[in-house]
Amino acid sequence: MELNILSIIIAVVCLIVGVVAGKFIFAANTKKIVEDAENQSRKIISDAKTAAENLKKERLLEAKEKFVQLKSEHDKELLEKNKKINDAESRIRQKEQSLNQKIDNLDKQVKENEVIKENLNRQIEVVSQKRNELEKHQEEHIRRLEKISALSAEEAKAQLLETLRQEAQTRALVIQQEIIEDAKLKANKEARKLVIQSIQRTAAEQTIENTVTVFTLESDEIKGQIIGREGRNIRAIEAATGVDLIVDDTPEAIVLSSFDPLRREVARLALQRLVTDGRIHPARIEEVVEKTRKQLEEQVLEIGERTVIELGIHGLHKELVRIVGKMRFRSSYGQNLLMHSREVANLCGIMAAELGLNPKLAKRAGLLHDIGKVPDEETELSHALLGAKLAEKYGENPAVVNAIGAHHDEMEMRYVISPVVQACDAISGARPGARREIMQQYLQRIRDLETLALSYPGVEKAYAIQAGRELRVIAEADKVTDADSEKLSFEIAQKIQMEMTYPGQIKVTVIREKRAVNVAR
Numbered sequence: 394m395e396l397n398i399l400s401i402i403i404a405v406v407c408l409i410v411g412v413v414a415g416k417f418i419f420a421a422n423t424k425k426i427v428e429d430a431e432n433q434s435r436k437i438i439s440d441a442k443t444a445a446e447n448l449k450k451e452r453l454l455e456a457k458e459k460f461v462q463l464k465s466e467h468d469k470e471l472l473e474k475n476k477k478i479n480d481a482e483s484r485i486r487q488k489e490q491s492l493n494q495k496i497d498n499l500d501k502q503v504k505e506n507e508v509i510k511e512n513l514n515r516q517i518e519v520v521s522q523k524r525n526e527l528e529k530h531q532e533e534h535i536r537r538l539e540k541i542s543a544l545s546a547e548e549a550k551a552q553l554l555e556t557l558r559q560e561a562q563t564r565a566l567v568i569q570q571e572i573i574e575d576a577k578l579k580a581n582k583e584a585r586k587l588v589i590q591s592i593q594r595t596a597a598e599q600t601i602e603n604t605v606t607v608f609t610l611e612s613d614e615i616k617g618q619i620i621g622r623e624g625r626n627i628r629a630i631e632a633a634t635g636v637d638l639i640v641d642d643t644p645e646a647i648v649l650s651s652f653d654p655l656r657r658e659v660a661r662l663a664l665q666r667l668v669t670d671g672r673i674h675p676a677r678i679e680e681v682v683e684k685t686r687k688q689l690e691e692q693v694l695e696i697g698e699r700t701v702i703e704l705g706i707h708g709l710h711k712e713l714v715r716i717v718g719k720m721r722f723r724s725s726y727g728q729n730l731l732m733h734s735r736e737v738a739n740l741c742g743i744m745a746a747e748l749g750l751n752p753k754l755a756k757r758a759g760l761l762h763d764i765g766k767v768p769d770e771e772t773e774l775s776h777a778l779l780g781a782k783l784a785e786k787y788g789e790n791p792a793v794v795n796a797i798g799a800h801h802d803e804m805e806m807r808y809v810i811s812p813v814v815q816a817c818d819a820i821s822g823a824r825p826g827a828r829r830e831i832m833q834q835y836l837q838r839i840r841d842l843e844t845l846a847l848s849y850p851g852v853e854k855a856y857a858i859q860a861g862r863e864l865r866v867i868a869e870a871d872k873v874t875d876a877d878s879e880k881l882s883f884e885i886a887q888k889i890q891m892e893m894t895y896p897g898q899i900k901v902t903v904i905r906e907k908r909a910v911n912v913a914r
Contacts, residue, residue: 606649606657608664616640618673619647619664629675633682634660655722659685693718700731704738706757710787717760719767730767733821734760740817745810755810758796761789762814765797775898777801801862802900819859841893846885846901851877863900864889870905878903 538549610616620627620640627638635656639648647664651657663685667673670681694711697718701709709717720731741759742752765780772779781798796814798804806812839857842864846855851872856865866885868878882903889899 606661608647608649608661610645610647610668612645615668616647618671619668621673625675626673626678629678630660630664630682633679634663636660653722654724655689655719658722659689662689693721696721696731700735701760704735704756704760705753706738706760709757710789713761713764713783713787713789716764716767716783720763723767728822730763734763736821737762737814737817740820741810741813744813744817748809748813750809750813754790754792755796755813757790758793758810758814759817761793762797762800762818775801775803777803801898838893838895842889842899845888845892849881849885851881861895861899863902866901866903868903868905873903873905875905878905 618626619630619638621629627640630636631638635653636649636651636659638660639650641648649657649660649664651660659682663678663682666681666685667678670677694715695718697714697716700717701707701714717731717734720734721729723730738756738759742756745755746752761780761784763776763780764783765774765776765778768779774782777798777800781794781804784794784797792808792810795804795807796811799806799811800815800818802815806815839861842857842861843855846852846864846866851868852866853869854867856867857863858865864885866881868881873881882901885903886899886901889895889901
């Protein structure tokens with residue numbers, strides 16, 4: 394126990410001695426560290442002072458160099474500016490010298506001009522004096538001439554001017570007449586050439602339309618079915634279609650007769666359906682005819698659409714397209730109306746292109762020029778005026794409307810394409826084989842027209858022109874007055890209407906001409 398306590402005491406003492414010794418050692422080390430730190434700090438301060446001195450010297454050197462550089466640049470700029478100033482001063486001095494020299498020259502010129510002006514004034518005075526003398530001599534000369542000719546100067550001048558005017562007018566009339574004759578000659582040649590080229594470039598079929606259609610049968614036994622008991626079937630067909638059916642001894646054929654090709658076509662198609670079906674009785678006939686009529690209306694519209702597409706005409710009203718299709722089933726003097734209109738449209742397009750006009754507009758007018766021949770309702774208007782009315786109703790161009798109405802001279806021609814359409818219509822109608830009228834009958838009708846007009850007193854000459862569509866009557870001016878010419882035109886038209894048979898209409902024009910003729914020798 395005592396040993397343990399002693400051990401503890403010894404350990405505590407040792408611990409205390411160790412702590413005290415450690416403090417002394419730490420104090421000694423700390424003092425040494427402080428001394429080392431002071432020495433090191435003094436060394437750093439010394440090094441810093443040395444570095445600062447070196448840096449200060451370097452900065453001073455750099456500043457001195459920069460100052461020297463700036464000073465040299467400044468001196469250089471001053472030299473350049475001084476040089477520019479010296480150059481400008483030298484130029485200014487040169488300009489001053491030049492201006493002074495010019496001023497001296499101007500002063501000299503002013504003095505010279507004054508001298509010249511004085512000379513001119515003296516010359517003007519001399520000229521004025523001579524002019525006065527000349528005027529006096531001229532007045533004296535005029536007085537002598539007036540005394541000799543017994544005319545004043547104004548009268549002589551007027552006579553001279555009148556003579557010159559008459560001579561110039563005469564020469565102008567001669568030249569004008571020569572120009573007109575030359576222009577007529579060239580115009581006739583060019584027109585003839587243009588018409589021939591247009592006809593040659595348009596190929597058209599030569600067709601003749603008839604007023605009858607032959608319906609072919611497989612056997613004669615079908616004729617009895619078509620006639621029916623006591624003729625009730627044939628009467629039903631005729632009543633429904635408006636076509637006469639001629640059943641005769643012709644083998645395996647029935648003739649459909651009607652002036653209207655559209656009705657004949659309805660009857661033909663209806664008969665074809667009835668014969669194919671085999672059921673032929675009045676109720677069935679009416680049903681088939683009605684269906685056929687509707688089908689033909691669709692076909693008419695299709696024909697019109699195909700026609701305008703082939704001709705390259707766009708924007709045509711649907712009703713006008715339908716009327717164009719209906720022309721396929723109409724004829725004029727035996728000439729199919731649609732083929733005639735297509736031919737006129739092609740001729741108009743070619744002729745308009747040659748003349749520098751609008752070919753599309755001309756072709757449109759040519760196609761529509763006869764739409765008045767296929768009206769839905771009967772009217773007292775002529776086909777040209779009715780066609781113009783229809784075209785205007787469905788929004789056609791005014792030039793097209795005028796061309797339709799004026800192609801038989803029933804309206805005044807206001808557009809250039811109107812005479813083109815008229816000429817192309819005449820070309821198509823007069824083409825050999827186009828129309829069915831016999832040449833002898835045509836010539837006889839022309840002769841009858843001229844003879845009828847010549848039978849009236851006071852008529853000197855009569856000419857049937859435009860294929861007999863117009864009669865030109867030349868009356869003697871000393872026998873027929875202006876009032877009588879109107880009466881004569883009316884009487885001739887009435888007599889033609891009562892005594893002659895003719896297609897379309899005939900325009901009677903009475904011309905009363907008074908001529909004044911003088912001979913220059």
